[in-house]
Amino acid sequence: MTPDDLSGFFVDPATLRRDEHILLDYSFECVGDPREAAAHLCSEQSTAQWRRIGVDEDFRPRFAAKVLDLQVEGRLDGFSYPIPASTAPTGEVRACRVRIAHPHANFGPRIPNLLSAVCGEGPFFCPGIPILKLLDIHFPDAYLSQFEGPKFGIDGLRERLQAYDRPIFFGVIKPNIGLPPEPFCEAGYQSWLGGLDIAKDDEMLADPDWSPLAERTALLGAARQRAERETGTPKIYLANITDEVDRLLELHDTAVANGANALLLNALPVGLSAARMVRRHTQVPLIAHFPFIAAFSRLEHYGVHARVMTKLQRLAGFDAIIMPGFGPRMFTPEEEVMQCVDACLADMGPIRRSLPVPGGSDWAGTLAGVHARIGSADFGFVPGRGVFGHPHGPRGGAASVRQAWDAIARGIPLAEHARHHPELQAALDAFGAKG
Amino acid sequence: MTPDDLSGFFVDPATLRRDEHILLDYSFECVGDPREAAAHLCSEQSTAQWRRIGVDEDFRPRFAAKVLDLQVEGRLDGFSYPIPASTAPTGEVRACRVRIAHPHANFGPRIPNLLSAVCGEGPFFCPGIPILKLLDIHFPDAYLSQFEGPKFGIDGLRERLQAYDRPIFFGVIKPNIGLPPEPFCEAGYQSWLGGLDIAKDDEMLADPDWSPLAERTALLGAARQRAERETGTPKIYLANITDEVDRLLELHDTAVANGANALLLNALPVGLSAARMVRRHTQVPLIAHFPFIAAFSRLEHYGVHARVMTKLQRLAGFDAIIMPGFGPRMFTPEEEVMQCVDACLADMGPIRRSLPVPGGSDWAGTLAGVHARIGSADFGFVPGRGVFGHPHGPRGGAASVRQAWDAIARGIPLAEHARHHPELQAALDAFGAKG
Structure with missing residues (x-):
């Protein structure tokens, strides 16, 4: 990713429209620049390709998942769990926590589509991030109100x-x-x-x-x-x-x-x-x-x-x-x-x-x-x-x-x-x- | 488990009615006697309590999952993945492979009930076995024939x-x-x-x-x-x-x-x-x-x-x-x-x-x-x-x-x-x- 590619996947929490996003807390272990890894984590779960070839457009402002907060927790001696050598990224491993804001209009109030976004191919096949856990999820009332919840x-x-x-x-x-x-x-x-x-x-x-x-x-x-x-x-x-x-x-x-x-x-x-x-x-x-x-x-x-x-x-x-x-x-x-x-x-x-x-x-x-x-x-x-x-x-x-x-x-x-x-x-x- | 409790969860492959069982290959890491761990693995996924109190009966011959083959692969220095100290069994850890025969009439040709049996509470909350993977599954034709499979x-x-x-x-x-x-x-x-x-x-x-x-x-x-x-x-x-x-x-x-x-x-x-x-x-x-x-x-x-x-x-x-x-x-x-x-x-x-x-x-x-x-x-x-x-x-x-x-x-x-x-x-x- 270029620096411009990367910045399109970060947002200032003060400007985020909270009711339009679910918040996702992940821990991950990455090789390479943690900011780039976090940007990929957003990109892969939303707008992995955000423009057509030859068209001047950018789907990220409205549709991209975006980093709200990234904490690099420290360097590790290796991934917490062994990764097969043939698939392991090589380099220094860092443990990170990230909070991501994902626009829920990308999938709507549908559990299968929510699952596909937040623990699907995007997060679990993100370049540089073989180890990842979805730690928590937070919904705005605007999203919750589209669900029935418990009847009793x-x-x-x-x-x-x-x-x-x-x-x-x-x-x-x-x-x-x-x-x-x-x-x-x-x-x-x-x-x-x-x-x-x-x-x-x-x-x-x-x-x-x-x-x-x-x-x-x-x-x-x-x-x-x-x-x-x-x-x-x-x-x-x-x-x-x-x-x-x-x-x-x-x-x-x-x-x-x-x-x-x-x-x-x-x-x-x-x-x-x-x-x-x-x-x-x-x-x-x-x-x-x-x-x-x-x-x-x-x-x-x-x-x-x-x-x-x-x-x-x-x-x-x-x-x-x-x-x-x-x-x-x-x-x-x-x-x-x-x-x-x-x-x-x-x-x-x-x-x-x-x-x-x-x-x-x-x-x-x-x-x-x-x-x-x-x-x-x-x-x-x-x-x-x-x-x-x-x-x-x-x-x-x-x-x-x-x-x-x-x-x-x-x-x-x-x-x-x-x-x-x-x-x-x-x-x-x-x-x-x-x- | 007593030796008699344990033996009820083992079967001689020569006498197994193959068409009545699905076969499950698990790898697991256990503390304690691997034979007892394997028996628990069968018990927990089928007849965890195989008789009523005060009644002379035994549901295991017909309903128990049973060990067909158990291989102790070796001793480990610890579990392959760290287990929180508060929940980790203490003692020498052994890596094992087991093939289990599970009577499919326990649940029938129903995917949710199959999943509940083979990767549900039983296998994943088995005494002495915090680390387990379901490696493979084999179905007899008598079971498969109750499914439609791909139309094309x-x-x-x-x-x-x-x-x-x-x-x-x-x-x-x-x-x-x-x-x-x-x-x-x-x-x-x-x-x-x-x-x-x-x-x-x-x-x-x-x-x-x-x-x-x-x-x-x-x-x-x-x-x-x-x-x-x-x-x-x-x-x-x-x-x-x-x-x-x-x-x-x-x-x-x-x-x-x-x-x-x-x-x-x-x-x-x-x-x-x-x-x-x-x-x-x-x-x-x-x-x-x-x-x-x-x-x-x-x-x-x-x-x-x-x-x-x-x-x-x-x-x-x-x-x-x-x-x-x-x-x-x-x-x-x-x-x-x-x-x-x-x-x-x-x-x-x-x-x-x-x-x-x-x-x-x-x-x-x-x-x-x-x-x-x-x-x-x-x-x-x-x-x-x-x-x-x-x-x-x-x-x-x-x-x-x-x-x-x-x-x-x-x-x-x-x-x-x-x-x-x-x-x-x-x-x-x-x-x-x-x-």
């Missing part, structure tokens, strides 16, 4: 469950694979009686021959209503309708007609846009599960940060977002879990808040830690085996979780509360060594 | 274009962002006259306000037919309908009615399942572009290998698959490009072959190298600026590429052929230093 959000979920000032208690019905609908239903039913708000299908269980969704939702829809009558409390059966995109609306209708009163989608496997399609159609809350995301979010310096995917799931319209939670089991630093929680809860203009559901090997004994880290009760708690592998069965497992919350809410040490609550005591005995 | 495939594309025994010549109309439909159309028209088979929208150009798809396809559809009449040769206008999933079929119908006779989808951004939905509906060839894939495929030891995504795009029904091609510009080792090319061309039971289109900064001078590496003419060649940034304009740019092919086919050195072909000479002069 945290407040709507709480109202449906009549559950305020406490976490929402989920449980993943187990065994997740292989259990026929009738015993599967019985396990869900028992867990509601024990105190779960939401009994859910595992993200791996959808509509297989051995547990057809229509049959399973009919059983669990009826059992859910029975549990509501018996406990006098609203309950949710969260059915997983993850399937081919052209079946989703039909499965939504079947499951809802059968009494499933919330639906699970594996957000990335079906696609965020398919999730948005279901959101436009849905009558019930939609819950996201996180398969596939770790494949591009786990490494510190490469890929796409998990909080970006959390924001996009919220934008797509999920009322609750299940995400990798705390503890070494989920390979996610506490700071990152909190960033994803914040992405659910922070102000996002006209878009409702999603319920964050950080999960992973939870049971009664891990509830206090999750609550303390989040610092409020605005979260979902989602044990699997902690409820359904409890020695007393799912009813006892669910009870142990509710007892743990009672202890926390009343400031009573768990071990003390367990003395008069055998389900909690059994959980401590069975899972305590692991906790 | 290479042979159908060649027949439509009446183009045999040579590469298919694509070109990405540039400037890609900001150019209004009329001059955009003129550029495409000129490129067809110059010899392109397929003039295409950039993957970043879809249906923005400043170039509505309906208006653009009407112009280019008509220009395509005019170019066919004038050249006496079939031509393709490849329109990008990447958009929200619930608009795809409508955009297909609009574009096809207007004369677009092939359609581009950004496969991962719309989702592979949405692509399959379009495949079930389409009247024209479907072409995939590769945004987002590099975010999880580039690093050697983490994520999902690009050839897996190529196979899945073929399975979803793409007739041609644009992929990162040769040369350092695309950060993809030659071996990996070839593995993706092979994934398009190799036998896949009842699924037609897709045309591989390895791309990246191509022009007339890079054609011989691509041809030599692939070793046949069964590929698509897709310059952007190499045609539309050519000093003589798009017509000259397209001619330069066709002239390069003539020279290759006749065994004439490029420089020699250029002496009597000014477009080729101009390309060598303009792009040669970079080539």
Whole structure:
């Protein structure tokens, strides 16, 4: 690039029309001039060729992504991750952070086109930049207002469950694979009686021959209503309708007609846009599960940060977002879990808040830690085996979780509360060594 | 896991019912016993809890993913990529390869559910395995036969274009962002006259306000037919309908009615399942572009290998698959490009072959190298600026590429052929230093 080519990809923040741009924070490692690398990063994701041959024109003022801020963080001994010698640029490596303003009229309020721009060929095949991570994304209200966002959000979920000032208690019905609908239903039913708000299908269980969704939702829809009558409390059966995109609306209708009163989608496997399609159609809350995301979010310096995917799931319209939670089991630093929680809860203009559901090997004994880290009760708690592998069965497992919350809410040490609550005591005995 | 728990996740290859399983090749880095890590890898992606509490049952024989082969490749000084201390298992690290047989009846012929199983929470949140890559996937014909695959495939594309025994010549109309439909159309028209088979929208150009798809396809559809009449040769206008999933079929119908006779989808951004939905509906060839894939495929030891995504795009029904091609510009080792090319061309039971289109900064001078590496003419060649940034304009740019092919086919050195072909000479002069 010539100096003039380069300057067309920088903008003074004071003159930027903020409502016309989304802001993108990337970290990258480059060889060569960081200013030129940052300009290429803008060029490749927007106006890579900004004029026709032989025509005096420049599409950059209106259409180019532009650098708002560039920080060179330092020199590295090499790229953070080995790059095959045949493709590695040679020279001194610098670690940089950049904030880029991208004109959203280039693609409009369309998730697939947004993804293509911000984590597509442009950013990931940028000259001199083999290592890059999209760290964060910020939308102006003018862009957000073109999305529906969650239909219910945290407040709507709480109202449906009549559950305020406490976490929402989920449980993943187990065994997740292989259990026929009738015993599967019985396990869900028992867990509601024990105190779960939401009994859910595992993200791996959808509509297989051995547990057809229509049959399973009919059983669990009826059992859910029975549990509501018996406990006098609203309950949710969260059915997983993850399937081919052209079946989703039909499965939504079947499951809802059968009494499933919330639906699970594996957000990335079906696609965020398919999730948005279901959101436009849905009558019930939609819950996201996180398969596939770790494949591009786990490494510190490469890929796409998990909080970006959390924001996009919220934008797509999920009322609750299940995400990798705390503890070494989920390979996610506490700071990152909190960033994803914040992405659910922070102000996002006209878009409702999603319920964050950080999960992973939870049971009664891990509830206090999750609550303390989040610092409020605005979260979902989602044990699997902690409820359904409890020695007393799912009813006892669910009870142990509710007892743990009672202890926390009343400031009573768990071990003390367990003395008069055998389900909690059994959980401590069975899972305590692991906790 | 107890020794008995563990043995339930291993199977003797001689007794495996091959037609009931997909095979998954993973590399992983683990701490602890590699056999236990491999068993967990199976357990977490299938029957993580294989019996109810208090019931004598075992879902593993029918439903568990199982280890077919495990190779411990060696000890490492640490994980290949740094893992945050708070989440890293401590102990000696071993690099392993494993082949796992996963019963496909667990999820059926559904791409989202397949993805959830093979690169979802199970594999990427497996105890002791923070570093993992899905390297390859193999399907039995019994599974493949439940997919439509490409409607046309290479042979159908060649027949439509009446183009045999040579590469298919694509070109990405540039400037890609900001150019209004009329001059955009003129550029495409000129490129067809110059010899392109397929003039295409950039993957970043879809249906923005400043170039509505309906208006653009009407112009280019008509220009395509005019170019066919004038050249006496079939031509393709490849329109990008990447958009929200619930608009795809409508955009297909609009574009096809207007004369677009092939359609581009950004496969991962719309989702592979949405692509399959379009495949079930389409009247024209479907072409995939590769945004987002590099975010999880580039690093050697983490994520999902690009050839897996190529196979899945073929399975979803793409007739041609644009992929990162040769040369350092695309950060993809030659071996990996070839593995993706092979994934398009190799036998896949009842699924037609897709045309591989390895791309990246191509022009007339890079054609011989691509041809030599692939070793046949069964590929698509897709310059952007190499045609539309050519000093003589798009017509000259397209001619330069066709002239390069003539020279290759006749065994004439490029420089020699250029002496009597000014477009080729101009390309060598303009792009040669970079080539």
